[in-house]
Amino acid sequence: MRSKPITKKIKIKKHIYRLEIYPNLEGHREISWEIFPYDYNAALYAFSNKNRLNNLIEKKHIYEPKRTNETNI
Numbered sequence: 001m002r003s004k005p006i007t008k009k010i011k012i013k014k015h016i017y018r019l020e021i022y023p024n025l026e027g028h029r030e031i032s033w034e035i036f037p038y039d040y041n042a043a044l045y046a047f048s049n050k051n052r053l054n055n056l057i058e059k060k061h062i063y064e065p066k067r068t069n070e071t072n073i
Helices: 041-049 050-062
Strands: 006-010 015-022 032-037
Touching: 006 032, 006 050, 015 041, 015 050, 032 041, 032 050
Parallel strands: none
Antiparallel strands: 006 015, 015 032
């Protein structure tokens, strides 16, 4: 098991966050994650847009988009 979280620096709009991903957190079936804002304005943005930010992070940074195996023949 991995003891340290996976850390990424992400930018959403003009705000910068540190994203920590915990893939094997004991007691959880799914991947756990947290974001840490770099400044006060990023914290205000995250607080005001919590649901939108959660959906965006899960879609772009946590779970990979599903790929279709379509071929043009």
